[in-house]
Amino acid sequence: MEHSNCLSLFLFCVYFLCFFLSTQGRWHHHHTKHMHHGHHHKISEISAPPLAAPAPSDPLAPEPSSPPENSDDSTGVFDVRKFGAVGDGVTDDTEAFKMAWDSACQANSSSIIHVPNGFSFMIQSTIFTGPCQGGLVLQVDGTIMPPDGPDVWPKNNSKRQWLVFYRINEMSLQGGGVINGRGQKWWDLPCKPHKGINGTTLPGPCDSPIAIRFFMSSNLTVKGLKVKDSPQFNFRFDGCQNVHVESLHITAPVLSPNTDGIHIENTNGVEIYNSVISNGDDCISIGSGCHDVDIRNLTCGPGSHGISIGSLGNHNSRACVHNITVRDSVIRVADNGVRIKTWQGGSGAVSGVTFSNIHMESVRNPIIIDQFYCLTKNCMNQTSAVYVSDILYEGIKGTYDVRSPPMHFACSDSVPCTNITLSDIELFPAQGDIVSDPFCWNVYGELETLTIPPVSCLLEGVPRSISDNKDTDYC
Numbered sequence: 001m002e003h004s005n006c007l008s009l010f011l012f013c014v015y016f017l018c019f020f021l022s023t024q025g026r027w028h029h030h031h032t033k034h035m036h037h038g039h040h041h042k043i044s045e046i047s048a049p050p051l052a053a054p055a056p057s058d059p060l061a062p063e064p065s066s067p068p069e070n071s072d073d074s075t076g077v078f079d080v081r082k083f084g085a086v087g088d089g090v091t092d093d094t095e096a097f098k099m100a101w102d103s104a105c106q107a108n109s110s111s112i113i114h115v116p117n118g119f120s121f122m123i124q125s126t127i128f129t130g131p132c133q134g135g136l137v138l139q140v141d142g143t144i145m146p147p148d149g150p151d152v153w154p155k156n157n158s159k160r161q162w163l164v165f166y167r168i169n170e171m172s173l174q175g176g177g178v179i180n181g182r183g184q185k186w187w188d189l190p191c192k193p194h195k196g197i198n199g200t201t202l203p204g205p206c207d208s209p210i211a212i213r214f215f216m217s218s219n220l221t222v223k224g225l226k227v228k229d230s231p232q233f234n235f236r237f238d239g240c241q242n243v244h245v246e247s248l249h250i251t252a253p254v255l256s257p258n259t260d261g262i263h264i265e266n267t268n269g270v271e272i273y274n275s276v277i278s279n280g281d282d283c284i285s286i287g288s289g290c291h292d293v294d295i296r297n298l299t300c301g302p303g304s305h306g307i308s309i310g311s312l313g314n315h316n317s318r319a320c321v322h323n324i325t326v327r328d329s330v331i332r333v334a335d336n337g338v339r340i341k342t343w344q345g346g347s348g349a350v351s352g353v354t355f356s357n358i359h360m361e362s363v364r365n366p367i368i369i370d371q372f373y374c375l376t377k378n379c380m381n382q383t384s385a386v387y388v389s390d391i392l393y394e395g396i397k398g399t400y401d402v403r404s405p406p407m408h409f410a411c412s413d414s415v416p417c418t419n420i421t422l423s424d425i426e427l428f429p430a431q432g433d434i435v436s437d438p439f440c441w442n443v444y445g446e447l448e449t450l451t452i453p454p455v456s457c458l459l460e461g462v463p464r465s466i467s468d469n470k471d472t473d474y475c
């Protein structure tokens with residue numbers, strides 16, 4: 001076949017590109033040494049639109065002449081079993097869920113899709129698309145799970161995401177049920193090294209699905225559910241407005257790679273309250289384009305990597321994050337407490353962040369700003385950086401793991417961090433000797449009260465590079 005050389009070259013290029021793009025920036029890298037620091041790094045950042053962009057349902061399309069048999073439109077409750085879902089944990093119930101979704105979505109009034117208790121529904125990767133006629137409640141009282149691992153994942157389904165809610169306004173995902181991501185076989189895939197017991201390196205996932213993704217949606221509530229063992233991120237919200245998360249319980253093993261609890265990106269007006277997350281990565285990660293985020297009464301850990309803003313500024317990108325509050329929370333036996341991480345070469349700003357009344361238990365880097373985030377040894381020194389300013393740490397108390405200093409401020413050489421305020425900080429070693437030297441590099445700010453351990457390395461005032469560049473449009 002004449003074209004085969006050309007074709008295979010083309011396929012090779014496509015394959016190579018896909019492989020490269022999907023692995024770039026996704027490798028765990030340990031103990032990357034920059035001159036200023038050498039702690040554990042990881043990235044939990046992928047960004048991909050749905051592979052098959054879902055077509056929004058056409059508002060002009062005729063309504064089905066009659067609702068499917070046995071659906072109880074009059075009460076506005078759509079039980080998935082009435083659409084043929086079996087719930088034996090084996091049967092593929094995807095079509096039944098889609099039909100229930102479509103009927104509820106087209107119903108005139110606000111409607112409830114019910115996933116009853118006592119059943120276990122297996123559904124494939126699905127994009128549930130709006131807009132719907134009215135508000136929608138997906139009431140999960142039973143169990144929902146995907147096919148068990150990559151071998152049985154349908155070849156033509158996206159491996160990047162499992163349940164996707166797209167272009168929905170006013171939806172509540174709630175109930176006392178369980179969403180079981182069956183992540184183990186994904187975590188075991190031999191693609192990406194991650195941290196094992198006693199400093200060993202274990203294989204980890206390649207393209208693993210995010211369990212639940214809300215994309216370009218608004219006025220969302222997620223509450224009461226238990227979510228466990230996601231193959232990758234448990235929740236991802238991107239391009240959403242007004243998100244209220246409450247009483248969630250998210251679990252994944254300590255050594256499950258990239259299982260961030262809740263990741264938000266380009267999303268604003270977010271409340272995350274009264275939730276418990278223990279997993280193998282960040283409990284909450286806040287990406288670029290987020291503002292007005294309020295996190296309260298979160299219990300994070302054991303095993304997790306804390307609450308992170310970032311990583312931001314990868315590939316010289318511009319990132320804006322502002323007005324973020326995390327308060328009245330507990331972080332225990334975690335790699336990080338409250339963290340801001342940015343790459344060299346980025347631009348934009350992180351500003352107006354408050355971390356208040358946070359209790360730490362044996363946390364490795366309770367307070368950390370890292371502007372030298374890097375996943376390989378050879379990140380180039382660059383002169384631009386995401387500007388970090390107006391960060392308040394108040395009432396951060398408890399214990400730290402003495403392998404790292406309890407406070408670590410590594411700010412860019414060219415764009416220092418400014419207006420960093422420390423108030424009422426009391427951090428003691430969980431075991432062993434006090435680490436008396438908090439780490440500071442190019443960080444300006446002030447102590448409102450004396451801290452334990454004492455910090456004497458904050459620079460006073462405003463650096464010239466910032467005051468001389470008042471016109472810089474940071475964000």
Ligand SMILES: *[C@@H]1O[C@H](CO)[C@@H](O)[C@H](O)[C@H]1NC(C)=O
Pocket residue numbers: 108109
């Ligand atoms: C839709 O709902 C509105 C208000 O609830 C009601 O007035 C209207 O009659 C309903 N239309 C149909 C076709 O059911």
Ligand SMILES: *[C@@H]1O[C@H](CO)[C@@H](O)[C@H](O)[C@H]1NC(C)=O
Pocket residue numbers: 052154156157
């Ligand atoms: C995947 O393949 C199955 C079987 O060939 C087909 O029925 C289904 O529509 C396909 N799904 C997508 C999203 O293309």
Ligand SMILES: *[C@@H]1O[C@H](CO)[C@@H](O)[C@H](O)[C@H]1NC(C)=O
Pocket residue numbers: 197198
């Ligand atoms: C890890 O190290 C500890 C202490 O050195 C040892 O007791 C334990 O057996 C090791 N675990 C494994 C799986 O090697």
Ligand SMILES: *[C@@H]1O[C@H](CO)[C@@H](O)[C@H](O)[C@H]1NC(C)=O
Pocket residue numbers: 169218219241242
């Ligand atoms: C979200 O809800 C508010 C209040 O009901 C409404 O004003 C707003 O338009 C909704 N947002 C979107 C994007 O529809």
Ligand SMILES: *[C@@H]1O[C@H](CO)[C@@H](O)[C@H](O)[C@H]1NC(C)=O
Pocket residue numbers: 247273274275276297299
């Ligand atoms: C904090 O959240 C937990 C559940 O994680 C809940 O039991 C507790 O009542 C909440 N506390 C407050 C003050 O709301």
Ligand SMILES: *[C@@H]1O[C@H](CO)[C@@H](O)[C@H](O)[C@H]1NC(C)=O
Pocket residue numbers: 270291292293294323325
């Ligand atoms: C900051 O975000 C909170 C919600 O978390 C909001 O109520 C407040 O108005 C925002 N502040 C500003 C200055 O926008």
Ligand SMILES: *[C@@H]1O[C@H](CO)[C@@H](O)[C@H](O)[C@H]1NC(C)=O
Pocket residue numbers: 035378379380381413
């Ligand atoms: C980056 O700069 C530091 C000094 O600020 C220097 O020690 C290091 O070698 C530089 N790295 C590269 C890759 O140029």
Ligand SMILES: *[C@@H]1O[C@H](CO)[C@@H](O)[C@H](O)[C@H]1NC(C)=O
Pocket residue numbers: 352353389390391392419421
């Ligand atoms: C410093 O940051 C705090 C928030 O932590 C803010 O309220 C204050 O206005 C900032 N000060 C200046 C001079 O920008």
